[in-house]
Amino acid sequence: MADVPRRALVALAAAALLGVSACGGTAASPASSAPPASSVQGGSWTWQDDRGKKITLPRRPQRVVAQSAAAAALWDFGVRPVGVFGPHKLKDGGRDPEVGEVDITKVESIGNVWGEFNVEKYAALRPDLLVAGMYVKDTLWYVPEQSVAAVDQIAPTVGVQLSGKPLVQIIERYGRLAEALGADLTAAPVAEAKKRFEDASAALKRLAADRPGLSVMVVTGTPDSLYVAYLPDHPDLKYWGEDLGLKIVHPERPTESEGGFWEVLSWENADKYQADVILVDARTQSMKIEEMAKKPTWAKLPAVKAGQLYPWHAAERYSYLGYAKVMEELTTNLDKARDDVVKE
Template sequence: MPDRISRSILLTALLPALLLAPGASAAPVSVPTDRGTLSLPAPARRVVALEYSFVDTLLALGVRPVGAALGTQGGDRGAPPYLRPKVGGITPTGSRGQPSLEAMAAARPDLILADALVHKDSAAGFARLAPTAVFPSRRADLDELNNQTLQIGRLVGREAAARQLLADQKTLIAKARAFAKKNAPTFVAGVVTPTSFTVHTQGSFAGSFLEAVGRRNAVPVRDGQTQFETSLEGLVALNPQTLVLFTAPDEKPVTDTWAKNPLWQKLSAVKRGRVYTFNRDDWTRGRGPTALKLMTAQAIESRFLQDAAPARGYQYQP
């Protein structure tokens, strides 16, 4: 009987480690976050992710969140198209802008991943439910998001997998750069909705990614803002040689109205026939390792890197 009890106690002690994902460590972990160092006694097993970049990263690491901000409350558009087939069965915990504390608590997380911008006023409340790692996802550039991949990998005991993801990405980007035309003109990129045009500068995720794969972003960070709205007149002042539009297939972008204005025809990118469109949901809302693979493939397929006329499916047709 004592041997049985001893074995039972030993099994109970080992169970958390046995349930970790393959390749995961069980040691205490500490990582830097936007609100200081976060320390966990052991890697997290039950994670709630409040941004799509966190969902993407966790899934790429082989960790399935117990909850995620997949809802459409507050006008959110739900998971990006490339992520939708992967998130079935994950419990929605509200939307990114309107997370539900009740749904998050019901998921019994031992880690919450929150965004520094969207959740700046609510992260303290999340921390009452579970340890909360705050990262600047919405306003981060490619390097910052890659660093988050590493830190999230550490938090869930998958650092080796995270380092492999980053190594694979580095190789992929190097291959993409081989397609980039040498000394191609600079580009301007922006998210276009029915009412606005938001420029994505060198410090934005999409803007810095397109630089990483070999093209030069014409717009630096402005007054500390990695993204800012502009008008048609403002776009004319920038006069891009190449224009990248991130639009949604179910919306009529404001540029459709601008295209009827003679000022639009003065844009060098329009005259050159170098206006490209990409799905803004996939390109600007996912921001994770899986999104980057899709974006790299489309940057090549669209012929943006080659500075050639847009391939079919990527041409802007107002």
């Protein structure tokens, strides 16, 4: 469980995506207009990623391999990777939520858990490009440190910075990358997803305005500790709290050893913060609510006693469709929650 809490520390959290040769490459539609960070000139293709690294290829990449969350975001914009790595398949064979809408029967898997990345399989896919998000600066999520050199020799890599950026800006960045890879951002599914995201944002903002006293806290747990999310370091929480006005209870500062993102509490101190609603990390590797219920201090929290515990999709893909669904669910859950379980 040590890899669960620190969302930014690659040793924690989740996801990836892979593809088979027979599945082809990226979206068929050519980009309607090249984004500022990329260009296609004389048949060549360039992109400057969030490490400041400029990638130049003789043609637009066709065979893309991506970390599962990145694959899920690109998929929603119309790009079809050939391979994925990171959480994408559950033990029962079903699709891990972290890989979004990706059809895992049509992509090659090169790794499904933290630290698992099959370099030989990756090379066999003949990739043109690898894409992964970055929570830690200049560190591609779910690419094991010991595999970086080999991966770099096989194909260029693109990193998308996920921490320290506004939620909408990250989504737009993935959109521009997808467009550079041949996706059509004017396609109906993309336009509909964006409208759905805007509507979901507006609905959550209305709820926050109508119920200013409703307080929310976001946590994840391990057998030894409770981790309380530090709002400024999570793009989704920052968007809900600062842009939409949702009252989110969070630490004044994170625990230094975590590199940000969380304050770490012993279970004996699980009552340091209280809120009407608690959102609990829904990732498969995180501690389950039933397990947390066995911790006495946790069990006494007002939100726990009131049954106002709902999922937090910590590794949601950064796409309009992904976060539209998250906010729709969140608004539905908060709408039925009491806002008086914490007594002042």
